[in-house]
Amino acid sequence: MSTNVLSTSVATSFGGVVQEYLWNWENQQLRVVYETLGKGSPLLLLPSFSSVSTRLEVGELAKLLAPNFQVVAIDWPGFGESSRPSLDYRPEIYQHFLEDFVKAVFNTPITVVAAGHAASYVLQLAVKQAAFSRIVLLAPTWRGPLPTMGASQQIAGFVRGLVRSPILGQALYKLNTTQSFLSLMYRRHVFTDAAKVTPSFIENKWHTTQQPGARFASAAFVTGNLDAVHEQSDFLEFVQSLTVPLMVVIGESSPPKSREEMNALVALPGVKSVVIPGSLGLHEEYPAVVLEVVQDFLLSP
Numbered sequence: 577m578s579t580n581v582l583s584t585s586v587a588t589s590f591g592g593v594v595q596e597y598l599w600n601w602e603n604q605q606l607r608v609v610y611e612t613l614g615k616g617s618p619l620l621l622l623p624s625f626s627s628v629s630t631r632l633e634v635g636e637l638a639k640l641l642a643p644n645f646q647v648v649a650i651d652w653p654g655f656g657e658s659s660r661p662s663l664d665y666r667p668e669i670y671q672h673f674l675e676d677f678v679k680a681v682f683n684t685p686i687t688v689v690a691a692g693h694a695a696s697y698v699l700q701l702a703v704k705q706a707a708f709s710r711i712v713l714l715a716p717t718w719r720g721p722l723p724t725m726g727a728s729q730q731i732a733g734f735v736r737g738l739v740r741s742p743i744l745g746q747a748l749y750k751l752n753t754t755q756s757f758l759s760l761m762y763r764r765h766v767f768t769d770a771a772k773v774t775p776s777f778i779e780n781k782w783h784t785t786q787q788p789g790a791r792f793a794s795a796a797f798v799t800g801n802l803d804a805v806h807e808q809s810d811f812l813e814f815v816q817s818l819t820v821p822l823m824v825v826i827g828e829s830s831p832p833k834s835r836e837e838m839n840a841l842v843a844l845p846g847v848k849s850v851v852i853p854g855s856l857g858l859h860e861e862y863p864a865v866v867l868e869v870v871q872d873f874l875l876s877p
Contacts, residue, residue, distance in 0.1 A: 590635030614642025624692025654793025665796035
């Protein structure tokens, strides 16, 4: 495993130093891209999992955090500029990746700010070892879109298999990543201000979905194959086992089922929480508000 500095364009960077982390999984080398900005104590910034997941979704938040922290933001394996091979994407990959990456890049327990589905992986690692000194979860989720809609594991597995297939899968994936469909999804449960869902914004998201191999990890997420837990009780048990401070930021317009899960999380003793404008994409839509509500928690001794 090694790290190298990369040259990159402004369009694929938020202004930091872009590097690659070469990571081996089952005798296959994956190139994982990450970006570092700022000086100070280290802070790991993890984007959510989604069909349009990239570190750029946390780029504005990274720039706001950079005056006080050395911020490291990643593209998860299978997403963004990282390698997108046709792996059987499943929780074990991301559990091992996060553990190895933190061990390779940092030499002390760090602050971590994680969005969406990254929450389970952060909590699992925090319970397993002293990797983090404090944790902020932004609109945390643990269940993928199809299971949230009530699809059984059998149906979800069937859909995942279809999307992974060579010809039909490519066609289905393209139908579900058209610019009009992405715009609909953003307006429905990712952003709350429709004026921010501009044609250029959606076009950038669409380009992310059209990279070679993009459908494999995306299909795994959508069908619940990246769900690190399958029961609310297991997710809450991670939180109850924590020995480090935890803060949760909730979007007031979060989808009802997701909001129920977040409410159950923040009802646990010792969990600091705040509700702000936004939905599942609050970290991208309202980065300045996120900074305002988490800054004291992050900077406290």
